[in-house]
Amino acid sequence: MKRSIGITINGEVYEETVDQRLLLVDFIREVAGLTGTHVGCSVEGRCGACTVVLNGKAVKACLLLAVQADGASVLTIEGLARDDALHPIQDGFWEKHGLQCGFCTPGLLMTLYEFLQNPKHSDEEIRTAMSGVICRCTGYVHIVEAVKHAIATVEALPPQERKEWFNE
Ligand code: FES
Ligand code: FES
Known part of the structure; x- marks a missing residue:
């Protein structure tokens, strides 16, 4: 069965009639054409590569149907930087070499986007926060x-600036 839905992604509304079984990650990649959100584990919810921010919360987009996000606001990796300035979380990965191949990076950054809105965290809390995203090549020391x-x-x-960086 098909249904007409509209999802705001990075501030732009995408309206489409979709199969009700279409996954949110496939809507993002195939309907919106935003391929920075990755699929790493054959959509089993294990790797975290598909993580996006949905109405302010980090979610695995392979575990949601697109119809469940009808009317929602989604932020993906493509929406993080502003006017060519890297988001502080992107800048941290740049400065501290927090990636190698970069496959897991969009999922990590979107997971940490929500986490960083309250920046008082211990190393252990950082490790716990990113435990849902698997990195196969960097090693987690650089990421922390x-x-x-x-x-x-x-x-x-x-x-005010902090609010702007975390305002979807
Ligand atoms: S693709 Fe692996 S958790 Fe979604
Ligand atoms: S940087 Fe390669 S999987 Fe994380």
Whole structure:
């Protein structure tokens, strides 16, 4: 069965008549054409590569149907940077070499986007927060350093600027 839905992704509304079984990750990649959201585990919810922010919460887009996101607001990796400036979490990964092949990186960044809105976190909390995303090549030490760099950046931001970076 088909249904007409509309999902706002990175501020742009995408309206489409879709099969009710279409996954949100496939809507993002195939309907919206935003292929920065990856599929890594044959949509079993295990790898976290498909993580996006849905109405402010990090979700695995392979575990949701597109129809469940009808009317919702989604932020993907393509919507993180502003006016050519990297988001603080992107900058942290850049500065601390938090990636190698980059396959897991969009999922990690979108997972941490929600987490960083409250930047007071211990190393253990950082590791717990990103435990739903599997990185196969970097090793997590650099990733934790990247997140700590981002936390320091976010903490130093004036309140208004911080709000702007975390306003979908
Ligand atoms: S594709 Fe692996 S958790 Fe969604
Ligand atoms: S950087 Fe290669 S899988 Fe994470």
